Amino acid sequence: MLDATPRQSGYRHPTDLDATPRPARLRIGTGSRHPREQDRRTVTDTARSTTRYGTRPTMKDVAARAGVGLKTVSRVVNGEPGVTPDTERRVQEAITALGFRRNDSARVLRKGRTASIGLVLEDLADPFYGPLSRAVEEVARDHGALLINGSSAEDPAREQELVLALCARRVDGLVIIPAGTDHRYLEPEIAAGVATVFVDRPAGEIDADVVLSDSFGGARDAVAHLIAHGHRRIGFIGDQPRIHTAIERLRGYRAAMDEAGLPVDESWVALGSTAPERVRSAAEAMLAGPAPVTALFSGNNRVTVTVVRVLADRSRPVALVGFDDFELADLINPGITVVAQDAARLGRTAAALLFRRLDGADEPPQQRVLPTRLIPRGSGELPPA
Amino acid sequence: MLDATPRQSGYRHPTDLDATPRPARLRIGTGSRHPREQDRRTVTDTARSTTRYGTRPTMKDVAARAGVGLKTVSRVVNGEPGVTPDTERRVQEAITALGFRRNDSARVLRKGRTASIGLVLEDLADPFYGPLSRAVEEVARDHGALLINGSSAEDPAREQELVLALCARRVDGLVIIPAGTDHRYLEPEIAAGVATVFVDRPAGEIDADVVLSDSFGGARDAVAHLIAHGHRRIGFIGDQPRIHTAIERLRGYRAAMDEAGLPVDESWVALGSTAPERVRSAAEAMLAGPAPVTALFSGNNRVTVTVVRVLADRSRPVALVGFDDFELADLINPGITVVAQDAARLGRTAAALLFRRLDGADEPPQQRVLPTRLIPRGSGELPPA
DNA sequence: GCCAGAATTGACAACGTTGTCCAGACGTTA
DNA sequence: TAACGTCTGGACAACGTTGTCAATTCTGGC
Numbered sequence: 001m002l003d004a005t006p007r008q009s010g011y012r013h014p015t016d017l018d019a020t021p022r023p024a025r026l027r028i029g030t031g032s033r034h035p036r037e038q039d040r041r042t043v044t045d046t047a048r049s050t051t052r053y054g055t056r057p058t059m060k061d062v063a064a065r066a067g068v069g070l071k072t073v074s075r076v077v078n079g080e081p082g083v084t085p086d087t088e089r090r091v092q093e094a095i096t097a098l099g100f101r102r103n104d105s106a107r108v109l110r111k112g113r114t115a116s117i118g119l120v121l122e123d124l125a126d127p128f129y130g131p132l133s134r135a136v137e138e139v140a141r142d143h144g145a146l147l148i149n150g151s152s153a154e155d156p157a158r159e160q161e162l163v164l165a166l167c168a169r170r171v172d173g174l175v176i177i178p179a180g181t182d183h184r185y186l187e188p189e190i191a192a193g194v195a196t197v198f199v200d201r202p203a204g205e206i207d208a209d210v211v212l213s214d215s216f217g218g219a220r221d222a223v224a225h226l227i228a229h230g231h232r233r234i235g236f237i238g239d240q241p242r243i244h245t246a247i248e249r250l251r252g253y254r255a256a257m258d259e260a261g262l263p264v265d266e267s268w269v270a271l272g273s274t275a276p277e278r279v280r281s282a283a284e285a286m287l288a289g290p291a292p293v294t295a296l297f298s299g300n301n302r303v304t305v306t307v308v309r310v311l312a313d314r315s316r317p318v319a320l321v322g323f324d325d326f327e328l329a330d331l332i333n334p335g336i337t338v339v340a341q342d343a344a345r346l347g348r349t350a351a352a353l354l355f356r357r358l359d360g361a362d363e364p365p366q367q368r369v370l371p372t373r374l375i376p377r378g379s380g381e382l383p384p385a
Numbered sequence: 386m387l388d389a390t391p392r393q394s395g396y397r398h399p400t401d402l403d404a405t406p407r408p409a410r411l412r413i414g415t416g417s418r419h420p421r422e423q424d425r426r427t428v429t430d431t432a433r434s435t436t437r438y439g440t441r442p443t444m445k446d447v448a449a450r451a452g453v454g455l456k457t458v459s460r461v462v463n464g465e466p467g468v469t470p471d472t473e474r475r476v477q478e479a480i481t482a483l484g485f486r487r488n489d490s491a492r493v494l495r496k497g498r499t500a501s502i503g504l505v506l507e508d509l510a511d512p513f514y515g516p517l518s519r520a521v522e523e524v525a526r527d528h529g530a531l532l533i534n535g536s537s538a539e540d541p542a543r544e545q546e547l548v549l550a551l552c553a554r555r556v557d558g559l560v561i562i563p564a565g566t567d568h569r570y571l572e573p574e575i576a577a578g579v580a581t582v583f584v585d586r587p588a589g590e591i592d593a594d595v596v597l598s599d600s601f602g603g604a605r606d607a608v609a610h611l612i613a614h615g616h617r618r619i620g621f622i623g624d625q626p627r628i629h630t631a632i633e634r635l636r637g638y639r640a641a642m643d644e645a646g647l648p649v650d651e652s653w654v655a656l657g658s659t660a661p662e663r664v665r666s667a668a669e670a671m672l673a674g675p676a677p678v679t680a681l682f683s684g685n686n687r688v689t690v691t692v693v694r695v696l697a698d699r700s701r702p703v704a705l706v707g708f709d710d711f712e713l714a715d716l717i718n719p720g721i722t723v724v725a726q727d728a729a730r731l732g733r734t735a736a737a738l739l740f741r742r743l744d745g746a747d748e749p750p751q752q753r754v755l756p757t758r759l760i761p762r763g764s765g766e767l768p769p770a
Numbered sequence: 771g772c773c774a775g776a777a778t779t780g781a782c783a784a785c786g787t788t789g790t791c792c793a794g795a796c797g798t799t800a
Numbered sequence: 801t802a803a804c805g806t807c808t809g810g811a812c813a814a815c816g817t818t819g820t821c822a823a824t825t826c827t828g829g830c
Contacts, residue, residue, distance in 0.1 A: 056577045058816055069780035074818060082778055099573025104553040106816035108490040109785050125519035127512050134510040137536055146550060148533045151522055165531060168489040188484025192441045308716055331693055332716050443786055454810035459788060467808060491786035494815050
């Protein structure tokens with residue numbers, strides 16, 4: 001696990017994300033620029049070609065070409081008032097001729113704001129996070145900000161690495177789907193004004209805004225639904241117990257069983273990796289033996305998919321309710337009954353909260369819990385076999 | 386459509402992405418910092434609190450606190466040699482005490498490289514792009530770079546806006562899934578050394594690296610597969626003709642029909658929006674009438690999903706092959722036969738090419754075409770009804 | 771034609787970092 | 801002890817932009 005602060009020995013630039021010893025470094029196409037060349041800018045502007053490789057015109061170049069002062073160029077570029085049409089035209093021509101584009105790095109340095117926010121999630125390739133990320137992006141766009149995102153791969157160390165790299169880039173705010181359980185490393189950042197909102201799972205050991213789905217309630221509904229359809233032996237396969245939602249959903253499962261006065265055999269509960277092999281063996285274990293479960297509740301979309309495959313291989317029908325909706329769930333036969341959470345809404349809500357903070361809202365950290373929705377499609381309404 | 390270069394009247398900062406007139410601006414929590422306050426840094430370091438809101442310690446602060454020079458702090462932070470262990474320890478303590486984190490904006494400005502790349506795609510929420518984005522991210526991570534991504538929503542103006550905003554941030558390279566057909570606006574950027582790789586669709590009007598899937602070949606295989614199973618009247622529903630892959634897949638469709646000596650009734654071909662309603666009505670039109678098609682070839686995953694829904698509502702079986710694989714395609718009954726392209730591999734290939742360029746590879750632009758794979762699952766093997 | 775006041779313009783100093791280069795401190799050798 | 805390297809540390813000037821503020825040019829009214 002990386003330290004939150006730089007060390008000398010073995011210290012790596014926070015953006016040097018590669019863990020391999022390979023000395024992979026970015027280099028621009030021109031190779032390392034000899035320092036003496038840095039003075040090239042002082043040659044007459046006619047010596048500079050628009051297409052000179054690896055060199056970009058600056059406002060100074062534009063100013064020289066247009067025969068105006070540096071600040072005037074800045075004014076034109078930023079649409080500030082106080083420039084005569086004639087001057088503006090000359091500057092515009094120079095800008096076009098040189099292919100100038102303002103260097104936002106310098107702007108950021110000067111202004112102190114980056115108009116960008118960071119999103120750290122588990123895996124962008126997961127169909128649950130795509131819409132969430134897109135929703136955050138849209139809100140950011142509405143506020144004129146860009147989105148930088150990174151996947152933690154459910155690894156706390158990598159999460160921290162990413163978050164700190166984003167902080168070093170001076171993102172204005174962070175939306176985090178936490179992998180780790182201790183976020184005290186964020187304290188100096190938050191104190192320094194980086195707005196931070198956690199999504200899907202609460203922050204660990206610090207007080208911060210959180211937007212959650214109602215995992216407990218959704219899970220309880222799901223299991224109650226199965227019970228209502230006559231099931232007594234119900235299995236639960238969930239994610240690693242380190243993950244908050246997994247625990248909450250397990251709690252919901254137990255609550256529903258408890259409320260119905262049903263005992264829970266511990267062999268009916270499997271928390272762990274969502275890797276297909278593990279889920280498969282867990283499901284098969286629950287479905288074997290003299291008193292197999294007659295229904296399964298799966299803790300997230302990845303688990304559900306694997307369980308569906310397992311059940312497809314069997315003749316005896318087994319009821320199934322999955323947490324998370326997924327595309328085409330209605331086209332499988334029977335349709336898969338799910339507890340749907342609205343990923344896009346999670347993202348939108350979190351991003352809206354973030355920008356409220358950035359706009360100066362000074363309220364205590366809040367926790368928002370979004371409701372889930374049970375969608376019956378057939379698999380959850382199968383009677384016990 | 387935005388100009389490629391700044392104008393005064395109505396000019397918007399390239400990162401001011403919102404198209405609405407609302408004056409949405411980022412503001413940090415502390416409100417606008419009065420310029421006079423900028424001198425606060427010269428007060429004694431004991432006056433600064435670690436948790437002072439909205440203010441971040443700089444190397445200068447660390448240096449003052451550790452009683453060393455500025456450059457020494459820089460050396461420690463960057464793990465450069467030439468610092469005694471004792472000095473290093475003092476600096477480390479100051480860093481920790483102040484919660485210092487290097488400001489990468491300043492670093493970027495000084496060094497000229499950002500160690501970040503941009504990815505512009507159509508829609509992050511599309512399950513095809515999630516894995517692609519993740520693959521690009523992984524390669525970037527291996528090279529110590531961060532990924533900034535944006536969705537163009539298939540709008541050329543928005544694509545350009547995004548790309549130029551990324552250029553203003555001085556990303557080192559760009560991976561673009563183009564929405565537009567004219568990328569000459571990128572010429573100055575490429576000339577300035579921004580490595581650029583296009584993915585999924587070729588660049589318009591400029592010469593650049595491209596990584597594609599074999600749309601033509603994949604489509605031809607798909608349709609030939611249907612023909613081999615006895616179909617003579619085959620419909621094709623694809624994306625907008627503006628999109629390169631749509632055209633290529635149509636070409637593949639025609640080629641297969643042609644090679645089999647089959648005529649193509651123009652009512653069997655529908656290119657246009659992939660919005661569900663449109664696809665639905667297109668499919669229903671092809672399936673109606675006295676000589677309906679007996680098989681459908683759908684041009685991408687969104688189309689396929691809608692077509693599957695349409696076919697699920699009908700009693701007469703209709704064969705279907707879809708371009709793009711998707712999760713659970715095997716669990717629908719019958720399983721959906723698809724032409725699979727490897728989105729992750731597209732992303733990996735493109736990113737690898739990009740970093741080759743950044744590492745100084747000086748080859749002419751190249752085009753890579755990745756093969757597709759026909760996966761028979763049942764729906765494509767149905768005989769004509 | 772002259773002056774006040776407004777409008778335009780540009781010089782300059784930050785922003786926080788890193789590269790260069792020089793000044794001391796220290797240890798070694800003659 | 802003097803002369804010589806080597807090692808450490810720091811002063812300083814960039815990087816490209818924007819905020820301040822003063823200088824300059826224009827305008828209109830007399």
